[in-house]
Amino acid sequence: MKPAGRGGLCPPPAGRRRPEVASGTDGAVTTRAWVVDRTAPAAEHPLRRVERPLGPLGPTGLLVEVRACGVCRTDLHLAEGDLAPRVPHCTPGHEVVGRVLATGPGAGGFARGDRVGIAWLAGTCGTCRHCTAGRENLCPHSRYTGWDTHGGYARHAVVDARYAYHLPEGLPDEELAPLLCAGIIGYRALERAELPPGGRLGVYGFGASAHLTAQLAMARGATVHVMTRAEDARRLALDLGAASATGAYDAPPEPLDAAILFAPVGDLVPVALAALDRGGTLAVAGIHLTDVPPLNYQQHLFQERTLRSVTANTRADGRAYLAEVARHRPVVHVQRYPLSRADEGLADLAADRVTGAAVLIAD
Incomplete structure (x- = not known):
């Protein structure tokens, strides 16, 4: 039966069950x-x-x-x-x-x-x-x-x-689903972080988006260090190929060329900025973040360190990320x-x- 008030809807093809509406x-x-x-x-x-x-x-x-x-x-x-x-x-x-x-x-x-x-x-x-x-x-x-x-x-x-x-x-469907936001926004965050080829990336928080983005960075040749509070997440990071996985507020084992903050915790902004090497960039990937504490210019921003936000994504980002997924299938x-x-x-x-x-x- 054609749904009421939906002129222009095409009926289901023969042999397929109708919508459960x-x-x-x-x-x-x-x-x-x-x-x-x-x-x-x-x-x-x-x-x-x-x-x-x-x-x-x-x-x-x-x-x-x-x-x-x-x-x-x-x-x-x-x-x-x-x-x-x-x-x-x-x-x-x-x-x-x-x-x-x-x-x-x-x-x-x-x-x-x-x-x-x-x-x-x-x-x-x-x-x-x-x-x-x-x-x-x-x-x-x-x-x-x-x-x-x-x-x-x-x-x-x-x-x-x-x-x-x-x-x-x-x-499968359930592995594709997280790619449509966690994956795409992680892709844009990685682009915003301007990680140089073969660079050292810090990832703060290791949930849905971070575990996909870390794999994308590693597929591009990066060394990835993960800082996150959950022990299970640290184990997953190492299983996926991260060079290190430590506590959220710990210093990485080497200076970072770029970092992405996935955890919605403003207190981690100065921590991540302090971990950057000269000229490094921190991209904040979340739509919501708790308040950022005061920054010390010399410690956190001097030597051309950059702090950037990430706002949603473009359709071009989505298509580009899904094309990379087709070439380098992530573990989801x-x-x-x-x-x-x-x-x-x-x-x-x-x-x-x-x-x-x-x-x-x-x-």
Whole structure:
């Protein structure tokens, strides 16, 4: 049956089961999804599972059956109130892998049955000076999945095809999902850190994004030193090929050419800056950071050390990173949770009980 009020949707191909979507009493197409019911610590379970209407498909939209969705620290910031919600009762999740069930009439490049990736960047104006200069991540009108639009903690999601990704073959859904934010933002952070060829990279924090970015840096010939508080994360870093893995506030065994701060801890900014060699760069990868303590110019910034932020990503970043993934397949360390236990996965992330990346699997 063609969903009510969705002119332009193509019916499923013969032999494929139809979307598991329902129509409410008002005729709206609905799906089962988690929403941020209230902002609270993750241990207090701020998420609630509901039947919620799907957004309109639109001419360039894709209706996607979600197969896997990564649990990102940004989802945690949204649920706990570090990021002000932009949509009431928003469905988090912006590391989404699924299959296209239906397409809008202008959704070029995708067909029913295609595997598709939905990432953080959901839309830009396309006309501002940032967009026209290839810096759409700085668009003042940018929109984000799981913050401005409903995301992937659901059975189904809607995405603008212009901001969706074709995915490389050879990786299962649950291993691809973390690449769509943790991987892509790590790629941009590595670019912002300006690590020279064969350089020495420091990685502060070793969660989903860091364990992917470290592998990318090593594939490019870098020596990687990891500083993180969790013993399990330090073991994983060494297993993946890091030259050293020590405590978060420890000094690396040699000066660093570049560093990336993944932990959302402002106290680590002066620590990482002090570990840089002359001319080194620290890139801060998170969307949220606790307050940075005062910096000492001579100790932290003199000798042309640079402190840079990282803001979202461009679609070009995403395509470039996924192309590197196709050439150098990363080891993606995944902790799996059924979609019905999304609140548990978020609570485990908050309590540092996740090593690598937490991923929700359709159930």
